[in-house]
Amino acid sequence: MKTLRVPEATVTRLSIYSRYLERLDRNGVTTVSSGEIAEGVGVSPAQVRKDLAYFGEFGTRGVGYNVKDLMRYTKKILGLDQEWPLILVGAGNLGYALCTYKGFNSRGFKIVGVFDNDLTKIGKKIAELEVLPMEKMPEIIQEHKARIGIIAVPPRAAQDVADFMVKNGLEAILNFAPVALNLPEGIEIRNVDLSVKLEILTFNLGFKSAQRL
Amino acid sequence: MKTLRVPEATVTRLSIYSRYLERLDRNGVTTVSSGEIAEGVGVSPAQVRKDLAYFGEFGTRGVGYNVKDLMRYTKKILGLDQEWPLILVGAGNLGYALCTYKGFNSRGFKIVGVFDNDLTKIGKKIAELEVLPMEKMPEIIQEHKARIGIIAVPPRAAQDVADFMVKNGLEAILNFAPVALNLPEGIEIRNVDLSVKLEILTFNLGFKSAQRL
Numbered sequence: 001m002k003t004l005r006v007p008e009a010t011v012t013r014l015s016i017y018s019r020y021l022e023r024l025d026r027n028g029v030t031t032v033s034s035g036e037i038a039e040g041v042g043v044s045p046a047q048v049r050k051d052l053a054y055f056g057e058f059g060t061r062g063v064g065y066n067v068k069d070l071m072r073y074t075k076k077i078l079g080l081d082q083e084w085p086l087i088l089v090g091a092g093n094l095g096y097a098l099c100t101y102k103g104f105n106s107r108g109f110k111i112v113g114v115f116d117n118d119l120t121k122i123g124k125k126i127a128e129l130e131v132l133p134m135e136k137m138p139e140i141i142q143e144h145k146a147r148i149g150i151i152a153v154p155p156r157a158a159q160d161v162a163d164f165m166v167k168n169g170l171e172a173i174l175n176f177a178p179v180a181l182n183l184p185e186g187i188e189i190r191n192v193d194l195s196v197k198l199e200i201l202t203f204n205l206g207f208k209s210a211q212r213l
Numbered sequence: 214m215k216t217l218r219v220p221e222a223t224v225t226r227l228s229i230y231s232r233y234l235e236r237l238d239r240n241g242v243t244t245v246s247s248g249e250i251a252e253g254v255g256v257s258p259a260q261v262r263k264d265l266a267y268f269g270e271f272g273t274r275g276v277g278y279n280v281k282d283l284m285r286y287t288k289k290i291l292g293l294d295q296e297w298p299l300i301l302v303g304a305g306n307l308g309y310a311l312c313t314y315k316g317f318n319s320r321g322f323k324i325v326g327v328f329d330n331d332l333t334k335i336g337k338k339i340a341e342l343e344v345l346p347m348e349k350m351p352e353i354i355q356e357h358k359a360r361i362g363i364i365a366v367p368p369r370a371a372q373d374v375a376d377f378m379v380k381n382g383l384e385a386i387l388n389f390a391p392v393a394l395n396l397p398e399g400i401e402i403r404n405v406d407l408s409v410k411l412e413i414l415t416f417n418l419g420f421k422s423a424q425r426l
Contacts, residue, residue, distance in 0.1 A: 006416075008413060011416050012409060012413065015408075015409045015412040016406075019406070077416065077419075078416050079415035079418060080415060084411070084415055092310070093306050093313060094306075094307075094310035094314075096306035097305070097306035097307035097310050098407070101391075101407055101408075102367070102368055102391055103391035103406055103407055103408050104408055104411075106391075107408050107412065109408060109411055154315070171418060171421075172414040172417070172418055173414075178315055178316035190413055190414060192407065192410050193229075194311070194316055195316050195322060196225060196228045197387055197403045197405055198317075198320075198361070199292070199293065199320065200221060200224050200225065200228070200403055201361055201386075201387060201401050202297055202361070202385075203219075203227075203292055204385065204401045205360055205384060206290075206291075206292030208384075
């Protein structure tokens with residue numbers, strides 16, 4: 001069996017290229033060079049070519065890439081040629097924000113169930129969805145064939161929620177709680193730490209101040 | 214003037230190492246090897262050594278790194294040896310979530326002003342902060358010597374908010390609106406796209422399914 005090892009940084013950039021191509025397509029642009037993609041997203045042209053080379057031959061020398069084709073292809077590689085139903089746990093502020101987040105729908109992500117164990121939240125509506133008690137999760141997972149869960153609960157509750165998701169068949173978890181989770185082999189987990197990008201800013205601001213001295 | 218060019222991916226990983234070191238320190242661990250850091254955060258030991266080498270000589274061969282020293286040093290490099298006051302615009306669900314986000318305080322980030330132009334939101338309290346009208350921003354920026362702004366408004370309002378922030382002296386912006394912003398040279402801007410990490414999950418799930426065939 002052929003195994004393709006693609007660095008996570010490449011997948012991340014592919015996701016960013018793909019979004020940039022969508023934007024070009026919306027604006028009626030039909031062809032684009034690696035240099036233009038590079039400038040549009042802030043990496044080097046060589047990086048763009050190297051990243052795309054993981055997935056085959058694209059573009060025509062001297063002509064560049066067909067925007068629509070490359071956009072479709074990047075989305076297909078990312079698994080975005082289908083809809084992805086998402087299970088969300090945590091009907092707090094972050095949960096509300098995620099349910100109404102405009103950036104999900106456009107990429108084929110759809111939250112199909114919102115769960116909480118707080119009795120004051122269960123039964124309320126977020127967007128079009130009724131907040132359900134945790135024990136309803138297996139039913140919703142099955143109904144929508146969901147594979148991905150999102151954790152938007154306080155840190156102390158996150159491990160229990162993750163265990164419950166895995167027990168009920170979810171295969172991948174996006175964790176917004178600022179805490180490291182222990183999960184069985186084979187479960188894909190990624191943490192969204194909202195302060196990491198802030199620290200890139202502070203690094204750059206600190207560096208700028210040092211240069212001024 | 215000596216110019217240090219550090220790749221953004223290195224700064225991102227430094228932020229992740231730093232957090233891992235904090236965790237080790239809280240758990241009473243005093244020394245750690247590059248291999249242990251690598252395993253703890255999911256990169257190669259060579260990558261850890263290469264990243265740290267940008268900033269000088271650390272650790273003792275065969276002994277490893279002193280956890281407390283390396284933690285302090287990584288925080289210093291990231292500019293986290295000081296408090297960073299943050300200006301937040303957008304008192305919607307995401308704004309609420311950011312105000313109560315546990316991951317900020319521990320890294321020295323403190324939201325000092327929340328602004329909105331929605332009259333139904335102005336005057337309400339989020340956490341300890343009263344939501345203020347936009348025109349109060351200059352005063353709060355000056356009072357706290359704030360340099361960083363966070364945008365948590367709908368996509369259509371994001372550019373105006375960014376322009377207003379820059380006009381009032383903010384130097385760096387973290388943008389949660391899923392839209393690309395145009396800003397003058399010299400302003401640091403980073404976008405948090407909440408679906409990028411989801412796409413790493415779908416990439417991996419798609420790859421797993423392909424392997425099963």
